[in-house]
Amino acid sequence: MAAFTTHHxxxxxxxxxxxxxxxxxxxxxxxxxxxxxxxxxxxxxxxVTGAVGQEFLSVLSDRxxxxxxxKMLASKRSAGQRIAFQDQNxxxxxxxxxxxxxxxxxxxxxxxSISKEFGPLAVDRGAIVVDNxxxxxxxxxxPLVIPEVNPDAMKGIKxxxxxxxxxxxxxxxxxxxxxxxxxxxxxxxxxxxVVSTYQAASGAGAAxxxxxELQTHEVxxxxxxxxxxxxxxxxxxxxxxxxxxxxxxxxxEEMKLVKETRKIWNDPNVKVxxxxxxxxVMRAHAESVNFQFENPLDEDTARDILxxxxxxxxxxxxxxxxxxxxxxxxxxxxxxVGRIRRDVSQEGDYGLDIFVCGDQIRKGAALxxxxxxxxxx
Amino acid sequence: MAAFTTHHxxxxxxxxxxxxxxxxxxxxxxxxxxxxxxxxxxxxxxxVTGAVGQEFLSVLSDRxxxxxxxKMLASKRSAGQRIAFQDQNxxxxxxxxxxxxxxxxxxxxxxxSISKEFGPLAVDRGAIVVDNxxxxxxxxxxPLVIPEVNPDAMKGIKxxxxxxxxxxxxxxxxxxxxxxxxxxxxxxxxxxxVVSTYQAASGAGAAxxxxxELQTHEVxxxxxxxxxxxxxxxxxxxxxxxxxxxxxxxxxEEMKLVKETRKIWNDPNVKVxxxxxxxxVMRAHAESVNFQFENPLDEDTARDILxxxxxxxxxxxxxxxxxxxxxxxxxxxxxxVGRIRRDVSQEGDYGLDIFVCGDQIRKGAALxxxxxxxxxx
Numbered sequence: 012m013a014a015f016t017t018h019h020x021x022x023x024x025x026x027x028x029x030x031x032x033x034x035x036x037x038x039x040x041x042x043x044x045x046x047x048x049x050x051x052x053x054x055x056x057x058x059v060t061g062a063v064g065q066e067f068l069s070v071l072s073d074r075x076x077x078x079x080x081x082k083m084l085a086s087k088r089s090a091g092q093r094i095a096f097q098d099q100n101x102x103x104x105x106x107x108x109x110x111x112x113x114x115x116x117x118x119x120x121x122x123x124s125i126s127k128e129f130g131p132l133a134v135d136r137g138a139i140v141v142d143n144x145x146x147x148x149x150x151x152x153x154p155l156v157i158p159e160v161n162p163d164a165m166k167g168i169k170x171x172x173x174x175x176x177x178x179x180x181x182x183x184x185x186x187x188x189x190x191x192x193x194x195x196x197x198x199x200x201x202x203x204x205v206v207s208t209y210q211a212a213s214g215a216g217a218a219x220x221x222x223x224e225l226q227t228h229e230v231x232x233x234x235x236x237x238x239x240x241x242x243x244x245x246x247x248x249x250x251x252x253x254x255x256x257x258x259x260x261x262x263x264e265e266m267k268l269v270k271e272t273r274k275i276w277n278d279p280n281v282k283v284x285x286x287x288x289x290x291x292v293m294r295a296h297a298e299s300v301n302f303q304f305e306n307p308l309d310e311d312t313a314r315d316i317l318x319x320x321x322x323x324x325x326x327x328x329x330x331x332x333x334x335x336x337x338x339x340x341x342x343x344x345x346x347x348v349g350r351i352r353r354d355v356s357q358e359g360d361y362g363l364d365i366f367v368c369g370d371q372i373r374k375g376a377a378l379x380x381x382x383x384x385x386x387x388x
Numbered sequence: 389m390a391a392f393t394t395h396h397x398x399x400x401x402x403x404x405x406x407x408x409x410x411x412x413x414x415x416x417x418x419x420x421x422x423x424x425x426x427x428x429x430x431x432x433x434x435x436v437t438g439a440v441g442q443e444f445l446s447v448l449s450d451r452x453x454x455x456x457x458x459k460m461l462a463s464k465r466s467a468g469q470r471i472a473f474q475d476q477n478x479x480x481x482x483x484x485x486x487x488x489x490x491x492x493x494x495x496x497x498x499x500x501s502i503s504k505e506f507g508p509l510a511v512d513r514g515a516i517v518v519d520n521x522x523x524x525x526x527x528x529x530x531p532l533v534i535p536e537v538n539p540d541a542m543k544g545i546k547x548x549x550x551x552x553x554x555x556x557x558x559x560x561x562x563x564x565x566x567x568x569x570x571x572x573x574x575x576x577x578x579x580x581x582v583v584s585t586y587q588a589a590s591g592a593g594a595a596x597x598x599x600x601e602l603q604t605h606e607v608x609x610x611x612x613x614x615x616x617x618x619x620x621x622x623x624x625x626x627x628x629x630x631x632x633x634x635x636x637x638x639x640x641e642e643m644k645l646v647k648e649t650r651k652i653w654n655d656p657n658v659k660v661x662x663x664x665x666x667x668x669v670m671r672a673h674a675e676s677v678n679f680q681f682e683n684p685l686d687e688d689t690a691r692d693i694l695x696x697x698x699x700x701x702x703x704x705x706x707x708x709x710x711x712x713x714x715x716x717x718x719x720x721x722x723x724x725v726g727r728i729r730r731d732v733s734q735e736g737d738y739g740l741d742i743f744v745c746g747d748q749i750r751k752g753a754a755l756x757x758x759x760x761x762x763x764x765x
Contacts, residue, residue, distance in 0.1 A: 026607060026624055203733050207584035207676035209626055209665065223624075227604060230403060247403055247600075247670050248715040249586055251727055251743060256706040260687065260729025269732060282733035286676040286741055288586065290667050293624050299584035299663040301678075310637065329633035338625040350628055352637025355646060356580050356659035364663055366628060 026224070026293045051077030052170045052388065055114045055138070057106060057129065058121030060089040062217035062294075063143055066377035067118050068096050076381060077388070084110050085121070111136040115170045116384050119143060120376065134175035139168060139387055141178050141380045145263075148179040148271060155179045155274050157186055158382040159322045160193045164275075170387045178383055181275060182267040183375030184208050184287065188298050189275060190346040190374065191367045194320035195313055196276065200305040203282040206268055209290045209297035210252065211337060213371045215240060220293055227291070245291055252287035262287060295337035296375060297368045307360035310353045317348050322374065327351050335368035343370055344378055403601070403670045428454030429547045429765065432491045432515070434483060434506065435498030437466040439594035439671075440520055443754035444495050445473050453758060454765070461487050462498070488513040492547045493761050496520060497753065511552035516545060516764055518555050518757045522640075525556040525648060532556045532651050534563055535759040536699045537570045541652075547764045555760055558652060559644040560752030561585050561664065565675050566652060567723040567751065568744045571697035572690055573653065577682040580659040583645055586667045586674035587629065588714060590748045592617060597670055604668070622668055629664035639664060672714035673752060674745045684737035687730045694725050699751065704728050712745035720747055721755055 054071075058064040064085070071078070083094050083101045090105035104110065106125070111117060111133040119126050119133075120143035127146045134140055147153040154164040156178055168176045181189075188206055195201065212223040219240045226236035226246035236244045241253055254263035261269070265285040272283050290297075318325045326335045327349040335347035346369035354362030369375055431448075435441040441462070448455070460471050460478045467482035481487060483502070488494060488510040496503050496510075497520035504523045511517055524530040531541040533555055545553045558566075565583060572578065589600040596617045603613035603623035613621045618630055631640035638646070642662040649660050667674075695702045703712045704726040712724035723746035731739030746752055 205582045205678045205733070207663075209586065209667065224608070227624075228608060231601070231605060231608070242709070243713065244715055247668065248713055249667060249669060249674060250713045251709065251711040253709060256709060259732065260706060260727070261732065262709075284678060284731045284733040284739070284741055286584075286678075286727060286743060288674070288676065288743070290586065290626060291624065291669075292626060297626060297665070299665065299676075301582045301661060301663075329637060332619070332628065332630060332633060332639075334628040336620065336625055336627045338621055350637070350663060354661045355636065355638065356582070356661040362661075364661055366663060366665070 051079045052115035053080045053113055054078045055082040055084055055110060055117040057084045057117055057119040057125065059083040059094065059103060060085045060092060061120060062213055062220065062372055063120035063376045066372045067120065067381065068094070070373065070377045070381045072097055074381060074385070076385065082110060082114065108132040108136075111138045114138040116141065116387060118380050118384065120380075130177055134177055137173055137175045139170060139176045139178065141180060141383045143180045143376050143380055145182065145267065147177050148181065148267075149274065153177045153179050155181055155271060156383050157181060157189055157275060157379060158386060159320070160189055161275050161277070162386055165383065165386060168387060180376065180380045180383065181271045182264070183214055183371045184210065184264060184285075184296060184298065185268050185271040185275070186375050186379050187296055187346055187367055187369035187371075188268065188300060189272060190320075190322055190369065191317065191348045191365060192300065192302070193276070194316045194323065195302065195304075195308060195363070198312070198316055199308040201281055201302055202305050203303040204272070204284075205301040206283065206285040207299045208252075208285065208287045209292070209299075209337070210287060211290070211292040211294050211296055211371050212245070213294035214296070214375075215253065215289075223291055223293065241289075245289070247291065249288055249290045252289055261285075292337045293341070294372050295341045295368055295370045297335070297337050297366065300365050300367060301354060302363045302365075303357065304361050304363070308363065309360045310351050310363060313363055314351050317351065322346060323348055325349065325351070334366060337368050340368045340370050342373065344374060346374055428456045429492035430457045430490055431455045432459040432461055432487060432494040434461045434494055434496040434502065436460040436471065436480060437462045437469060438497060439590055439597065439749055440497035440753045443749045444497065444758065445471070447750065447754045447758045449474055451758060451762070453762065459487060459491065485509040485513075488515045491515040493518065493764060495757050495761065497757070507554055511554055514550055514552045516547060516553045516555065518557060518760045520557045520753050520757055522559065522644065524554050525558065525644075526651065530554045530556050532558055532648060533760050534558060534566055534652060534756060535763055536697070537566055538652050538654070539763055542760065542763060545764060557753065557757045557760065558648050559641070560591055560748045561587065561641060561662075561673060561675065562645050562648040562652070563752050563756055564673050564723055564744055564746035564748075565645065565677060566649060567697075567699055567746065568694065568725045568742060569677065569679070570653070571693045571700070572679065572681075572685060572740070575689070575693055576685040578658055578679055579682055580680040581649070581661075582678040583660065583662040584676045585629075585662065585664045586669070586676075586714070587664060588667070588669040588671050588673055588748050589622070590671035591673070591752075592630065592666075600668055600670065618666075622666070624668065626665055626667045629666055638662075669714045670718065671749050672718045672745055672747045674712070674714050674743065677742050677744060678731060679740045679742070680734065681738050681740070685740065686737045687728050687740060690740055691728050694728065699723060700725055702726065702728070711743060714745050717745045717747050719750065721751060723751055
């Protein structure tokens with residue numbers, strides 16, 4: 012039973028669009044609705060028809076997030092669509108400033124310009140906004156939070172004290188990288204990270220995922236691929252991340268990894284470089300990360316640390332060549348880490364290489380935001 | 389007009405299996421055959437029915453490589469197949485020790501065990517073997533050659549002096565990396581490289597390319613993918629390179645990059661680490677390479693050096709986000725370099741990041757071997 016209605020893909024299981032395991036058991040509708048109506052916050056989901064918006068609903072349901080009411084908000088174009096969620100029917104409403112009257116928590120994922128326009132309006136009306144866009148991430152007064160990493164950054168922000176606030180969800184690549192890097196960093200300070208990403212279509216939205224699927228059909232049939240979202244063939248190809256390239260030669264995606272890491276770790280000295288590449292995978296990112304540490308950290312200790320880290324699963328079987336893949340982590344909450352090994356290019360135990368995979372839509376976006384919302388209660 | 393016959397793919401153009409530009413003009417058959425029959429060496433192609441074997445023929449033809457005779461050799465299973473090459477018909481012969489009687493140059497690409505068995509037998513019969521396998525690469529007395537990088541390593545080895553010899557073709561990832569890294573290394577010594585690869589199906593042979601294509605059809609149709617070559621789904625997925633993982637946690641592909649770089653540069657001190665990943669791309673590899681240099685090397689100088697490097701083309705247009713892609717370099721001779729930028733994680737101009745793409749079958753294998761053969765004449 013799906014938590015919400017979406018259009019049907021019969022190949023969705025194999026593409027990693029839907030859970031590979033069956034849906035988690037969840038309490039019956041009666042008990043859920045009772046508790047929600049009595050005690051939970053009033054929630055709004057902004058951009059509910061998008062890939063991350065749909066995942067917000069899935070995660071809220073999977074985690075039995077308590078709410079007394081929930082509003083489905085989107086652009087005028089999507090208004091009027093019907094969404095079935097936890098045995099209730101909802102109609103998508105057009106996003107306006109008034110949408111936020113009486114809202115306690117607003118989960119935003121509708122792009123930076125919508126966040127810039129409506130985020131402050133929601134805060135004015137007393138809502139706590141958890142924003143998945145990059146609009147406010149680097150603002151000094153906006154916490155940038157991965158719950159497993161820096162929950163203290165949002166200390167004092169709570170539902171119920173009548174004050175609105177903005178909290179930013181980090182970029183997907185940053186979240187996935189730091190879920191693995193932070194437990195190591197706590198043991199031995201990371202001096203420098205060299206990151207190369209293998210990023211899925213989902214980071215560019217549901218339309219990009221559909222374009223990759225369409226292009227693949229076309230290319231296999233010997234037809235010219237349709238290039239609407241990206242400017243080039245994506246099927247059976249890869250390319251430098253499509254974000255703008257800045258004057259220093261890095262693209263925006265790469266500089267997010269550099270700057271957000273510094274802010275989340277509250278460490279202006281940590282050195283990060285990144286090369287961000289889009290690969291023809293549907294919804295989970297992979298990252299190759301090379302570390303230089305301040306103090307020795309051997310690979311066995313690193314593996315143990317990661318095995319015990321919340322939200323992390325270690326898949327590191329050298330004998331059977333079994334390591335994390337994007338498909339395996341698709342629709343999963345945990346970030347998977349493997350290929351944990353001493354870096355042969357560094358002296359002693361001052362360097363490590365790892366390979367990380369995480370679901371871009373889930374921990375990279377919706378799950379992390381809902382976890383932030385849970386801390387607000 | 390194709391230089392040789394192969395089975396037909398109507399989608400081959402879009403998958404990068406065939407040249408995206410038209411075939412190069414080449415001299416008419418009469419003139420070619422005359423010169424070949426009179427003055428060229430006797431050539432044997434070992435593993436002629438494989439992906440690299442077929443590319444040997446394509447490259448020999450494209451470059452008007454002179455030969456007075458050519459033998460098409462393969463396993464017993466493929467013997468008897470017919471190959472049309474430069475307006476002549478050939479029958480594939482079963483590989484035996486006697487195959488090399490009278491052969492001047494033998495191009496091998498039939499796997500390490502075939503090279504180990506038949507390479508020395510060919511040398512005994514006076515042939516110069518250019519071997520694409522890893523069997524002899526690290527042997528002290530076997531030159532490991534990229535013609536643009538270290539042609540001197542094979543000095544003194546010539547067709548016509550009656551002496552057999554072995555020359556090894558480096559691993560595809562090493563060739564593609566060093567085509568870009570060496571011109572920079574000549575200007576400012578590379579102290580350390582951190583490499584992450586995005587490797588195509590072709591590196592695992594023609595059967596792997598067909599499996600990727602088949603799996604993609606299957607997954608799009610909602611079927612379970614066929615996994616014969618690899619142990620897991622490859623379509624819309626990626627995974628750590630399928631070579632064996634060594635006790636130090638690196639896989640063989642990664643250690644080839646580490647060790648072959650040291651040998652080719654004749655620099656036992658150069659520090660290299662690599663993470664090698666297989667991505668669902670057909671026939672060209674990509675690599676993200678981070679450099680630490682001994683002396684400052686600014687990005688503009690690096691770009692100029694690469695623009696003037698033989699066998700390298702620079703695609704580095706930040707304004708239009710136009711950088712190298714595997715599809716663009718498929719069936720091309722040149723290695724493409726872009727994303728050339730100062731590494732923000734290092735002081736001053738001591739670090740650079742680049743992104744490299746090269747055709748795995750062509751410069752990564754067949755072209756490099758034929759270029760070596762040209763140096764023998």
